[in-house]
Amino acid sequence: MDNGEYQGEVQFDGAVEDVKEEPKPDSPRTVWARENYQMLLQKEEQEKTAKEAIMAKAKDYLTAFNKERSERIAKTKKMNREDEAKAQELKERPQGSVWEQILQTIDFNQGVQQKDVGRFRSLLFQAKEANLPMKE
DSSP, rough: OOOOOOOSSSOOOOOOOOOOOOOOOOOHHHHHHHHHHHHHHHHHHHHHHHHHHHHHHHHHHHHHHHHHHHHHHHHHHHHHHHHHHHHHHHHOOOOSHHHHHHHHHSOOOOSSSSOOOHHHHHHHHHHHHTTOOOOO
C-alpha cells in the first residue's frame, strides 16, 4: 500500500551536517516581477504628486471663482437696488404724458451685461411717432 509515506525504518546518528546551498540564479519571471513592482511604485508616486498638484490647482481655481462670483453677486445686488429705487421714484411721481413716462424708464446708456432691448425700444419709438393710444 503506497500512500506516499515511508514505511521503512529511519536511522539517525545525531550528527547534523551543514549543507550550504548555492544561491540559485533568479528566473526571468522573478526578475520581471521585481522590476515591475519597482516600476509600479514609481508610477504610484508620480500619480500621487500629480494628483496633489491638480488638487492644489483646483483649490486655487475654486477660491478665485468664489471670489469673482461673490463680487459679481454684490455688483448685481447693488444695480438691482439702484434700479428698484429708480423705479419706485418714477412710480411715485408720474410726470408728463404716458409716452414721456415710458421714455424716462428706458435706459439709453445700455451697459455691457444688460439684456438687448433694442427691438422693444424701437417699437416704443414707432408707437410714439404713430401716436398710438396707451391703455392706462
